[in-house]
Amino acid sequence: MRRMRRFFLLCVGVTSLLACWLVAFVVLFGLLVRAFGLWVLIGIPLVPALLMLAAWLILPFVDEVEPDGGPLLYVLAGSGCVAVAALWVAGVTADLAGAQVYHARFGEQTTAVVSWVDPVRNEYGNVTETWYYVVDPTTEEHLGVLAQEPANGTAEGDRVEVSVDPRGWMPPVPVDRLGWTTVPTAILVCCFAAVVLAALAVVAMALVTWVARVTPRHGTGSL
Template sequence: MRMRKLWLFSLLCVGACALLASWLVAYVVIGGWALQTAGSWSGTGILLTLLLLAAGALVVPYMHATEGLDSGSGPIFTALRVFLGTAALTLVAAGITTALAGPQLYHARFGERTEALIVETEPALSEDGERVGTRYRVASHATEEDLGWLMRGPMERAAEGDRIAVTVDPRGWLGPIAAERLGWTTVPTAVLVCCLAAVALAALGIVAAALLLW
C-alpha cells in the first residue's frame, strides 16, 4: 500500500514538472515571436510544448483509469484546473510584456553600449499603411560597421547623419536599440517574475494535492 502511494505521488510530481516545463518552452516560443526572431526552431518548440503539456495533463486521467481516482473532482483535479488557467493567463501577460519591453530587458542585461551614426531612415507603417513612426538604420561611429535597423529608436525624431548612443547584442540575436530606451525595465521585469512565480506555485499546488494521497 505504501509503495502504491509512493508511485502515485511520484507520478504526479513528474506530471507537475512536465507542465511547468511546457510553460517555459511555450514562453520561449511566444517570446521569440514577440521579438520577431523566431526561426526554424519555433516549430520544434511548439511540438515540444504540446508533448510536455499532454504528458503532464494526462497524468491525472491515467491515474483515474488505473488507480480509481474520482474523475473531475477532488484536490488533484482542482489543482490541475488551477494550473492550466494560471498557465494560460500568465502566458498572455508574459507575451504582451515581452512584445512591449523584451528588447529593453535583453539589452539592459546583455547589450554593449556604443556610439553610432544614423545612415538611413524610412517611415514605419502600420498594417493600414499609415505612418506610425520612423525606422533607423545605424552604423558604428568608430568603425562604420553596419549595425542594422534599430528595434527601438530614439525618443525624439532624428535625421540621417545624427550621432546617437545605442546598445548592440554581441551574440547577434537581437538588433540594436537606442540607449535612452533602457531606463524603464523595473516594471516589466517584475511582471515576468510574477508570471513565473505564479505558474511555479500552481505546479507546486499539484504536488501539494498529491501529498493528500498519503
C-alpha cells in the same frame, strides 16, 4: 509501488508543464521583440510537444486517484488558468519593456549608424510603425533592427547610441529608451513565481489525494 511510480510520473509531467510555459514565454518574447532565430523556430513545435507529454504523464494518475473527478482535477484546472493568465501578463510586459529589461542586464553600449529607415504600413496604407536598421560605423557590420524606435526625427545616416547584445540573441535598443526597468522586471518575476506556485499546488494536492487513497488500505493490510 505502481501508485508511487504514477506519482513520480505526475511530478515529471508537472515539470514538463513548467518547461512548456517557459518555452512558450521565450518564443512569445522573441516574436514580440523581433528576436527571430533558430531558438524561436525550435521552440514553436516544442510547446505542443511538452504539453502533450505532460498530459500523457499527468492524466493517468488523475484518472486512477479521482476517477469521478475531485479537488485534484479542480486544482489542475485552476493552475492551468493561472499559467495562461501569467503568460498573458508576461507577454504584455515583454511587449512593452522586454527588450529594455534584457539590455539593462546583458547589453553593451556602443555607437551605431542608421542605415535604413523602413516605414511599415497596414492594409490601408497608414504607417503603423517604423523599422530602423543600424550598422556598426567602424566594421559596417549589420547590428539588426532596433527593438524600440529612437528619438523623433532620426533619419538615415544619423548616429545613435544603442545597447547591443554581445550574444546576438536580442536586437539592439536605443540607450535613451532603456529607462527604468525595476517594475517590468518585478512583474516578470512574479509571473514566473505564480506559475511555479501553481505547479507546486498540483503536486501537493496530488500527494494529499494519493495518501488519502493509500492510507485506508494500509490500515487493513491490503497494500
